[in-house]
Amino acid sequence: MDGLELAHVARDQAQLPEDPTRVGRSARNRFVGLVTGITADKVMAQVELQCGPFRVVSLMSSEAVRELGLELGSVATAVVKATTVIIETPQGKSTI
Template sequence: MIDGAGLARLAQERAAEDERSVDSGPPISVRNAFTRIVTALTVDDVVAQVEIQARPHRVVSLVTREAVEELDLAVGVTVIARVKSTSVHVDRP
């Protein structure tokens, strides 16, 4: 359990990290990006379902098992969900 004040500090720290990382990395065309934590991960032989809690919204992305392994995704890992139209792209920061 995390108290409200502790959670607020964590959110502020993460926001500051997000601001510092905005200009790093290659340019991208996807504008709607949510840096959040993986809350559920279901992996099959070929495909995987990644769930991310983005404030009041639950973002779900279907990706390949290979992508999960390459990104080293697991519950509790911080990821960036990039949403463009009907596609959700999941990256590691």
């Protein structure tokens, strides 16, 4: 099995672990997963989580990455709190 096929199998078989934080927050969209990628410079960082079958990407300060102790393979929870997500196309169409 090649790497791409293995990645697809892993994603399809993945189960969301139980949220270990048990912190009371108003955000209902919480995805527990493993840190699978960190790309950072001195100011900003892009952190990737594999949360079951879902890939979640977050942009944050490099300082926040250090303060949270995030590193490849660590467990983290993506908390998504947004009022609106709008998808647009180059032709000017949108979901509004």
